[in-house]
Structure formats: C-alpha cells, structure tokens
Amino acid sequence: MNRAMTETTAIADVTTTAAEQAYLEVVRRVLDTGVLKKNRTGTDTIASFAEHYSVDLAQGYPLLTTKKVYVNSMLREVLWYLSGADHIRELRQHTGIWDAWADEAGDLQTAYGRFWRRFPLPADGAALGGEVWADPGHPNVRREADGTLSFDQLQFVVDTLRTSPMSRRLVVSAWHPANAAVSLLPPCHYTFCFNVTPAPDGGPDLLNCHLSQRSADLALGVPFNLACYALLTQAIAQYVGMRPGRFAHTLIDAHIYVNHVDGLREQLARTPEPAPRLTIVRRADGLPKALDELALEDFEIHGYNPQPAIRFEVAV
Numbered sequence: 001m002n003r004a005m006t007e008t009t010a011i012a013d014v015t016t017t018a019a020e021q022a023y024l025e026v027v028r029r030v031l032d033t034g035v036l037k038k039n040r041t042g043t044d045t046i047a048s049f050a051e052h053y054s055v056d057l058a059q060g061y062p063l064l065t066t067k068k069v070y071v072n073s074m075l076r077e078v079l080w081y082l083s084g085a086d087h088i089r090e091l092r093q094h095t096g097i098w099d100a101w102a103d104e105a106g107d108l109q110t111a112y113g114r115f116w117r118r119f120p121l122p123a124d125g126a127a128l129g130g131e132v133w134a135d136p137g138h139p140n141v142r143r144e145a146d147g148t149l150s151f152d153q154l155q156f157v158v159d160t161l162r163t164s165p166m167s168r169r170l171v172v173s174a175w176h177p178a179n180a181a182v183s184l185l186p187p188c189h190y191t192f193c194f195n196v197t198p199a200p201d202g203g204p205d206l207l208n209c210h211l212s213q214r215s216a217d218l219a220l221g222v223p224f225n226l227a228c229y230a231l232l233t234q235a236i237a238q239y240v241g242m243r244p245g246r247f248a249h250t251l252i253d254a255h256i257y258v259n260h261v262d263g264l265r266e267q268l269a270r271t272p273e274p275a276p277r278l279t280i281v282r283r284a285d286g287l288p289k290a291l292d293e294l295a296l297e298d299f300e301i302h303g304y305n306p307q308p309a310i311r312f313e314v315a316v
Contacts (some may be wrong), residue, residue: 015060015303017272022053023064023226024272027218027264030254037255041315045255051216052251055226057244060275061301062230064223066267068309071227073097075299078228082154082291084117100316101185109183115174118142118150154291157194161240165205170194189213189225194236197245206245207237216251219260219312225249231278231299238280239288263310276304 034046055062063069073095080091088098089106102108121133121141134141140156141149153172160167173191180186189211197206211229216222226249234244256264281298282288289298 015275015277017065017274018059019055019062019226019275020064020066020272022055023062023222024066024268026051026053026222026251026254027256028268030218030256031261031264031268034254034256036258039255039315041257043315044258046258046261047253047255049254050250050252051254052249054246054248055230056246057230057233061234061278062226062247063276063278063301063304063306064226065273065275065304065306066270067223068306069223069227070095070309071301071304072296074224074227075231075296077224078231079294079296081113081116081228081232082294084113084152086111086114086118100314110174110179110186112174112187112189115176115187116154116172117152118144119153119173120176121149121151123148158236158240158291161194161196161207161236161242165196165240165242168195188215188217188221189229192229194233196242199243203243205242207233207240207242208245208248209233210248210250212250212252214252216254217315218251218254218256219264220314222249222251222254234278235280235291235294238282239290241288257313257315260312263312267310270307273305273307274303277302 030046030048030051034048037045037047039045063071076091076094077097080088085091087106087108088102092099092102092106098108127133134151136143136149138151140152140159142152144150157170157172160170171191171193174187175190190213192209192211195208195210197208199205209229209232211225213225216225226247230244230247233247237244279300279302280289280294281300283293
C-alpha cells in the first residue's frame with residue numbers, strides 16, 4: 001500500500017472521545033475531592049496528589065474539543081523543545097506563552113529543550129570512584145560553544161529504539177537538581193520514559209510514553225502537555241518504524257487554581273467531539289523525517305472541531 005493510501009485510511013478511521021473523557025474525569029475528581037492549598041503564586045489551588053490517566057493514541061490525536069486549544073502555539077512549543085534552545089528569542093516572535101519567565105533578552109533560567117538535547121556532562125576529572133560518563137567520542141555527546149560537553153538524551157532514545165527497541169532505559173530528564181534549586185521555574189513535566197509493546201496483530205511495534213509531572217495546572221498546562229507528548233510520541237514512532245501506542249500521565253500535584261473553577265465547570269458541561277487525527281508529512285522520497293527536520297508545516301490535524309475557547313488567567 002502506498003503512502004497516500006495509508007494516510008487516507010488513517011484519516012478516515014473512526015476516532016473516539018476516550019482520551020478527552022479521561023482528562024475530564026481527572027478534572028472532575030480534583031474538583032470533587034481535592035483540598036485547598038496555598039502556593040508560591042498567591043492564588044490558592046484545589047489540589048490532589050498522584051492523579052493518573054492513560055490514553056490509547058490509536059483512537060485519535062488527544063487535542064481537547066470541549067475548549068479550543070491554540071494549535072499553532074502548541075506546535076511551536078514542541079518545535080522549540082526539539083531545537084534544544086536555551087532561550088525564547090525565536091519562539092516569542094510567534095507566541096507569548098513563555099514570556100512571563102524570560103528576561104528582556106529572551107533568556108530563561110531553565111529550558112526544557114536545553115536539557116532534552118544538551119544535558120550538561122560533568123567536567124573532566126569529576127568522576128568519583130568507579131563512576132563512568134560518556135566521553136567526547138560518544139555519538140550523542142556534543143561540545144558546546146564554551147568548550148563544555150553535553151548529552152543529547154532524545155537522540156539517544158531514538159538511536160536505542162532502532163538498535164534495542166525493548167530497552168527499559170529510554171528515559172529523558174529535564175530536571176537538573178542544581179538548576180532546579182535556584183530557577184525561577186524549574187521543569188513541571190520533568191521526566192518522560194518510552195516503552196515498546198510488541199504489536200498483538202503482528203504489525204509494527206507500539207511506542208508508549210509515560211510522563212511524570214511534579215506540578216500540573218489542569219486548566220492551562222495539562223491540555224498542552226497531553227497534545228505535546230502525544231505528538232512527540234507519534235513523530236518518534238513514525239521515524240523508527242513503529243506505531244503510537246499509549247500515553248500515560250502521572251500528575252503528582254494535580255491542581256486547579258480557584259479562579260479557574262468556573263471555567264472548568266463550564267467545560268465539564270460541554271459534550272466532547274471525537275478526537276481529530278494527526279498526520280506528519282514525510283520527506284519527498286517517502287521516508288519519515290527525523291526530529292531535527294520537522295517544521296511547523298509538517299503537522300496536519302484533520303477533523304478538529306473544538307467548542308469556543310475558555311479564558312483562564314496564568315498564575316505566575
């Protein structure tokens with residue numbers, strides 16, 4: 001079957017509301033059983049410990065329909081992560097979602113992509129006892145402009161999926177303790193792990209992703225996180241010849257700001273539409289694009305019919 005036929009078939013597949021229902025159930029549960037908590041922002045939250053949901057990415061791309069999600073901003077955020085940038089000078093030309101945490105020059109104290117793609121390695125001679133670290137000859141090590149070394153965690157995952165897909169070491173961390181201790185905003189979604197399931201139908205294996213999030217803003221943050229990591233999982237699966245499997249999400253402090261309650265109750269009163277489909281454009285030769293080749297125009301979302309946006313204030 002050629003590529004055009006495959007994509008047409010995928011787009012025509014019936015999707016479900018299951019992923020959105022899973023998200024809405026977490027919102028409902030936190031509203032019903034959460035406790036009032038104070039926090040650094042000065043706006044209290046209703047919070048619950050260790051919430052969790054899991055969705056099947058074969059049932060559609062989990063972009064919420066009970067409110068409009070700003071797709072362009074979400075896509076640009078994903079591409080910004082993939083770029084490995086430690087600033088928002090290009091990103092802020094298209095969206096202001098990170099402006100509150102950057103200085104006038106666009107620099108951030110913590111940037112996800114920097115740690116995903118350029119996690120700092122210890123200096124020469126820093127190893128203790130029998131410790132070992134990847135050296136400059138490792139394929140995922142790069143030398144930074146200042147001469148220090150960094151490690152591309154995401155590319156390591158992609159490479160390992162090709163050579164050892166059943167590995168249980170497919171982990172990416174955005175958390176550097178010495179940075180998090182002093183940063184204005186350390187990573188909220190701080191680590192994710194991929195895991196492969198052999199396909200029960202004998203087809204390509206299924207790529208699953210589990211995201212751990214220390215702080216989860218249910219109204220504003222989680223809808224973006226769900227869409228971003230589902231997209232990342234699909235992009236990697238396509239590149240390594242797999243299919244998207246499940247996305248699982250653990251929310252350690254799942255919270256609703258008190259000034260978001262009315263908006264979320266309005267959202268809960270709406271009826272979800274079937275999920276859209278996401279397709280990712282391939283290269284001219286039909287091969288899948290590598291992560292570093294992806295551009296905004298490569299993502300096509302089909303059948304997205306959201307209800308009107310709901311305004312939620314950002315707590316900084």
